[in-house]
Amino acid sequence: xxxxxxxxxxxxxxxxxxxxxxxxxxxxxxxxxxxxxxxxxxxxxxxxxxxxxxxxxxxxxxxxxxxxxxxxxxxxxxxxxxxxxxxxxxxxxxxxxxxxxxxxxxxxxxxxxxxxxxxxxxxxxxxxxxxxxxxxxxxxxxxxxxxxxxxxxxxxxxxxxxxxxxxxxxxxxxxxxx
Numbered sequence: 163x164x165x166x167x168x169x170x171x172x173x174x175x176x177x178x179x180x181x182x183x184x185x186x187x188x189x190x191x192x193x194x195x196x197x198x199x200x201x202x203x204x205x206x207x208x209x210x211x212x213x214x215x216x217x218x219x220x221x222x223x224x225x226x227x228x229x230x231x232x233x234x235x236x237x238x239x240x241x242x243x244x245x246x247x248x249x250x251x252x253x254x255x256x257x258x259x260x261x262x263x264x265x266x267x268x269x270x271x272x273x274x275x276x277x278x279x280x281x282x283x284x285x286x287x288x289x290x291x292x293x294x295x296x297x298x299x300x301x302x303x304x305x306x307x308x309x310x311x312x313x314x315x316x317x318x319x320x321x322x323x324x325x326x327x328x329x330x331x332x333x334x335x336x337x338x339x340x
Contacts (some may be wrong), residue, residue, distance in 0.1 A: 179185045199205040
């Protein structure tokens, strides 16, 4: 049977971690590498990052945490799946000593309202950003049109005539023959 690379790696790690001395040695090596990366500047603490880097890092952490929770939920559901139930007999209802249905519903409702508020604020921010972008592009386009060589075409004879006659006063004109 041929082992895949992942299986080979898994076996190697299990074998390494089985020996306490080798495990401690590996952990010390990883710790030294981590500290060296900080000293060189490969890694930074969140406080040492710029605001943009902080946002990017936190976004990455958030995505990883969501993926981790999803994985845990899937593993948890697979591991803790109960065995099939026996044939049901007569149901006996045992009242719960501390009913918390109302409290749970209230919490759930508050969470939903808070989520709607957050979503609304995000949408408002996106809308404002889109408006700003629209305005910026509109100004840029108008400037390009104004400075474009296509817009500065030579005057046609009709335009020249209209420009000359623009300030001409029709009342002072003398008409021939009268």
